[in-house]
Amino acid sequence: MKNRILLLLLLTLLFASCGEDFLELTPSESIEASDAMSTPAKVNAVLIGAYDQMQYSYYLPYFIMEGDVKGEDVFVKSSGNYGRHVETYAYTELPTMYYCEDVWAYAYKVITNVNLVINGLEAVDMDEASKVQLIAESRGLRGYSYLNMIQAYAMPYAVDPSALGVPLILEPVLPSDPGPSRSTVQEVYAQIISDLTYAAENLVASESYRLTTAAAKGLLARAYLNMEDWANASKWAKEARDGYSLMTADQLLEGFQDDSNSEWMWSLRSVADDNNGYLHVASFYDALRTLGYNSFRIDVDFRALFGADDTRLQQIDDGVYSGGHVSLKFEHVSGWVMDQVLMRASEMYLIEAEAEAELGAGHETAAQDALFAIQSRADATAVKSTSTGETLINEVLLERRKELWGEGFRWFDLNRRGLNVTRTSSSHWALLDLPITDNKRRWPIPQDEIDANPNMVQNPGYAK
Amino acid sequence: MKKLTLIVCVVLLSIQIVSAQTRQVTGIVTSADDGFGMPGVSVVIKGTTSGTSTDLDGNYSLSTKSGDILVFSFVGMTPQEISVGNQTVINVIMQAEAIGMDEVMVVAYGVSKKSSFTGSAATVKGDDILKSSATSFEEALQGSTAGVQVVSTSGQPGSATTVRIRGIGSINGVATPLYIIDGVAINSENYSQVADATNYGTSASPLSSLNPSDIENITILKDASASALYGSRAANGVILITTKQGLSGKTKVNFSAKYGFSDMAVDQHKIMNAGQYYKTFFDYYYAENGGDATAANASVISDFSTSGATINPYNIDNPYGANGQLDPNAKLLYDTDWRDEVYRIAKSEEYNISATGGNDKTKFYLSAGYLNQEGIAIGSSFERLSTKLNVSNDVTDFFKVGMNNTISITEQKTPPGAGGGASPVKFADYVSSVYPLYVWEDGVKTDEYNYENAVQLDFNPVALRSLDKYTSETFRVLSSSFAELKFLKDFNLKTQVSYDRSDLKENRFYNPEHGNGKSVNGRGDRYSIVETTKSITNTLNWSKTFNEIHTVGLLLGQEATETKYELLNAEATDFVFPGTDELVATAQPVTALSYFREKALSSYFSRLNYDYDGKYYFSASFRRDGSSIFGSDNKWGNFWSVAGSWRMSQEDFMSNLQWVDDLKIRASYGINGSDAVRVYERYIAMALFDYGQNYGGNAGIAFSQMANPNLKWEKLTAWDIAAEFRLFNRISGTVEYYSKISDGLLYDQKLSFTTGVPTVKTNIAEIENKGIEIELSSENMRNSIFSWTTSLNFSANKNKIKSLPEEKVIDGSKIWEEGSDRYQFYIQKFAGVDATDGSPTWYVEDEATKEITTTKVYSKATKFKSGSALPDFTAGLRNNFEYKGFDLSFMLYFSMGGKILDYTEADLLHMGSSPGTQLLTKVIDKAWKKPGDITDIPRFEVNNSFQFHERSTRFLHDNSFVRLRNITLGYDVPKQFLERYKLSSLRLYVQGDNIWTWQNHKGIDPEQSIAGTSNNNMPNIKTFSFGVKLGL
Structure with a gap:
């Protein structure tokens, strides 16, 4: 009997079960999705998270660099560079390469986060005006994401607006949803205009490390410029730079690493504890060499275009190393606490100049004035242009190269204007002459997207 | 000692003879292995302590009763029991113990006799583990038993080893036991x-x-x-x-x-020395510049140099002369064998x-x-x-x-x-020997380390x-x-x-x-x-x-x-x-x-x-x-x-x-x-x-x-x-x-x-x-x-x-x-080097017609299943x-x-696309040089963009x-x-x-x-x- 009791006791012990909550564990590094939008502070944190995706090295920093390295004025050394930017420079990208994949993936991460904000706001307890601000900022970032993508993955609007664009995602997508297919370039631009107009009209913001009202207007100007809607481009460019004044000539030589100046309208901020500085744009241009990659060089023919009195000539070292000049424009600050410019007033002047020149008769003075604002700032001896028509347009385009090199514009300017990518100088190790019709002028859709999404169509010229 | 035993036995024997109706049994105990007599085998009457052991030739003699059972035993041999009955001569062949089947083995939540175990398990003895010098025991399992694949992926002591039991049963998941x-x-x-x-x-x-x-x-x-x-x-x-x-x-x-x-367990790829490396670049530029040796030398040195720092392994500025030959006065200042320095x-x-x-x-x-x-x-x-x-x-x-x-x-x-x-390992393979270990100033070695090279700068x-x-x-x-x-x-x-x-x-x-x-x-x-x-x-x-x-x-x-x-x-x-x-x-x-x-x-x-x-x-x-x-x-x-x-x-x-x-x-x-x-x-x-x-x-x-x-x-x-x-x-x-x-x-x-x-x-x-x-x-x-x-x-x-x-x-x-x-490998298939111009080519399969052609543009090459x-x-x-x-x-x-x-082989056959990166010595003899050359290494061309070193079957080998x-x-x-x-x-x-x-x-x-x-x-x-x- 005694033994039996003992046995019973032991058996009970043996099968003494742990409570069900033994298996219910919660993470410490994440918030469960059901709780992620529960307060205004958390919604704002999701928006901050969207900026963090933009700052990801292989999204905006890289995208800005591709904007130059795929043109004629900047090239990357073929070695001593860990292979970075070599394929994009040489136009040998493959659908599997991270350059093409990460811009796509991270642009959609931004879009997903802002869509979640827009969707989730309804249930959040906060005043309507604050909600409008969050929506305006969200839609601004969404419009910007689409504007980036459409310039890289699709035919330019000016060349073929009915060509395939990118999928338009305005609501969170679930794995069970059918894979979205590509909208046309025109449809994507319609959404960009809609989002950016909402942002431009509603956003009240001036802290330049987040989307400012001015930047939203400036983005709208960029979008209209791409669409060759010259009147709107000029209008929004002027509105955008309202309240911003050009940096002085001396400031042009201060290293482009600090947003505390009168000209910058929008920038990415890197702080000490959240930083991937060795992949910053400045790292690749870094003249001090051992602080960064120092693997980008300036084409010798491009430097020759600057006049002797042009302050911007001093942004390019005169020695030739590895076939080209070293850039002095961007200072790669030790410790990497620095800002990356995304938009500044000079670009607005140049958009205005180009748009007014395109509008032709009656607009030429406005174009010449806007152009001269940029020229005279850099060169006291500059003379205001009296050109008109095509000549004036070409002068503006040349000025864009001189003013904005290194800031990520040239590739997209060549695209929207339908110009050939022509490299002839001795600096270049990949000589090219690619017309806009060449398939290489468009990035491939990432292979992973093709694999995961049966409704996705690859761009022509890339193996399936 | 043996004598004493014998005496005791004789005494015992005599006692037994006196005590009952006994029968003397004799015989020889032999080994099944060699048929020879076995000394020292114990022969005991079951249930008693009386017995004897065999002599040097395996003979024994024992007095028994007819109902007795004799037990023959010896360490490592299967004991045998034989009834005496009417026999007077009992010869026995001893068999080695079938040790395998009665071993006790450790199993899930307990132990089991091997004979009664119904599952599949292998036992490796600690002694066999120690026959390997591995830091970690799992490395020593390689080859020790069937069904266990062990891949030692690094020579770093204490690093992880990949162990797979009976194949790989996971896609993205962890497949370790x-x-x-x-x-x-x-x-x-x-x-x-x-x-x-x-x-x-x-x-x-x-x-x-x-x-x-x-x-x-x-x-x-x-x-x-x-x-x-x-x-x-x-x-x-x-x-x-x-x-x-x-x-x-x-x-x-x-x-x-x-x-x-x-x-190192095996020799690594043979790589160029500084002289060979310099000459490879020089020959290219010499031909490019129509025999202008000065321009060629300048280009080579520029290729090896990073901005601001000039790297020339020779004692003179133009080591190669107008005739394209090494100047008799040219001497290498150094020839860095990075592997020697690193290993x-x-x-x-x-x-x-x-x-x-x-x-x-x-x-x-x-x-x-x-x-x-x-x-x-x-x-x-x-x-x-x-x-x-x-x-x-x-x-x-x-x-x-x-x-x-x-x-x-x-x-x-x-x-x-x-x-x-x-990574010192990558450095030693990838950085060419034209870069010095120490800084050289005006032809003189200093004791300051050199950080200049075009590959892994600083x-x-x-x-x-x-x-x-x-x-x-x-x-x-x-x-x-x-x-x-x-x-x-x-x-x-x-x-x-x-x-x-x-x-x-x-x-x-x-x-x-x-x-x-x-x-x-x-x-x-x-x-x-x-x-x-x-x-x-x-x-x-x-x-x-x-x-x-x-x-x-x-x-x-x-x-x-x-x-x-x-x-x-x-x-x-x-x-x-x-x-x-x-x-x-x-x-x-x-x-x-x-x-x-x-x-x-x-x-x-x-x-x-x-x-x-x-x-x-x-x-x-x-x-x-x-x-x-x-x-x-x-x-x-x-x-x-x-x-x-x-x-x-x-x-x-x-x-x-x-x-x-x-x-x-x-x-x-x-x-x-x-x-x-x-x-x-x-x-x-x-x-x-x-x-x-x-x-x-x-x-x-x-x-x-x-x-x-x-x-x-x-x-x-x-x-x-x-x-x-x-x-x-x-x-x-x-x-x-x-x-x-x-x-x-x-x-x-x-x-x-x-x-x-x-x-x-x-x-x-x-x-x-x-x-x-x-x-x-x-x-x-x-x-x-x-x-x-x-x-x-x-x-x-x-x-x-x-x-x-x-x-x-x-x-x-x-x-x-x-x-x-x-x-299963799925990579671009190399179609050889074009004999007319020395370019690498790859196969392309037309998606619709399945027709196979070749291309010189790597991005157009089709991927093929290429083996496991x-x-x-x-x-x-x-x-x-x-x-x-x-x-x-x-x-x-x-x-x-x-x-x-072999990505290392691929990267070291860049054929000039990344100056400063090491090259294999076989580039010297095997690279394409003139129309008609049949080879699997294309022409050498500085800053080429033909992407030969990209992944292809060229670098896929039976292992x-x-x-x-x-x-x-x-x-x-x-x-x-x-x-x-x-x-x-x-x-x-x-x-x-x-x-x-x-x-x-x-x-x-x-x-x-x-x-x-x-x-x-x-x-x-x-x-x-x-x-x-x-x-x-």
């Missing part, structure tokens, strides 16, 4: 942040914290029946490690010391001391060990200090308590591997070795206590609580002067990583034999396990004070973060064994596991197995077949699982927003993971059929066939990026592994002075993807699709020879078939190899010499590991990764060592 030490499941995942395989190419194996000298034996559970009791963690096989336990009697003390020297003959030393002893009630085993092993690359080492105490006490005859403890401290220094600039592995730090210290405690209660005669209750804690303390420091830390004036990272596993296991065993023929055993058990991983990381930059790497001395704190990740497992299990008369065996097991990891709908899963065996040799109809000593047929079927998730996937089923998505000084969160409430275990359905035999008292073996279907594999299903995340964890894929395993061992020769045994194992596994959610998935250089295997990385078969062959006190053993490991993609895993020659000093020094044993030995390798593709070590792609890890090593073992 479950490791159990003395009944406790332990962590085997690499948590090192400093030696992290994904980021730094090297790794730290948590298993290397265990001292192989403490291992008694290892059992590898291979089929469902053997492993199903481990349920949700068993699908990738289970490795049971049993450590040494105390033995009662006089305390035995053993001491061993071992010294070794290691070098060394590595020394190792190891000492172990152990004591084992006890009395009837208390038994103990204690040991201490110290190992210090250098890596062959500078800056690499591994040090281990370990202690162990296993103790048990019989409190009463029904109550027993005990404890097993291991404490170990390791320190691993790991120069980074992989593609990073700081790095110099020799200098950085003492400036940067990569250390990983582990403090590990593995402790388990148990109490065992026997009651009601047949019941046994055991409770075991265990605690496994690994404390990892790591330091990574980039100096402020050069390399990775320069741009932030130095960067220091400290990590504290703690993983703690607590578990409790309760088992109740009942075993009873009915009517002497029915034996039933029943096990009931319950287990709960809690695991917590905690990380603390601090990072700071701006090291203002030279000479310190302490974070307190910095100006800029950068990172401070902490988090934890937990998992919990709750389980109930049972096993039933039935044995009929030692002939028929049946067993069944069941386990129910609940896991915190999986989706809310699938937290609990059931796993089970059934198995049976038939010992045919015990049947009457087999008794005539004298040559069959044992024959057993067995079969099993069952379902196991695998939780297969890594530490960062412990919340993988939930929808999450991650913290730390900060921007501009603001805290941010971002959507990071899709929910999958249906997520569940990977399920393995396996069956196994085998025959085990022992024949002619010499040859024993197993022939086995298995088939495993791994279903519902955890799979990172790609999502459209428009969802915001690239993948979601699902259970979709299905993989099949089928295979044959053969193990044979033979005692070729056996007599008192010489013995020779051979054992051979052979495994062939066929891996096949049965289903996938997508038609095909391209994973790097591999394709996954139904019908092909997990490691998995070997067709692997085999291990071991031979042991013993002659008097000498013994010699060697083990050959064969891995046949399987392909390797068959044979390796002399180890060879040991030992000598046991005879006892008579030892007695006067009060020693009980003394052994001296010399040992070689990997000292010979045959490989089909040369230039890199054949063991790179299970995926068959080369890496920049430290090459595998060969080791020559010698040692001494001393017993008191």
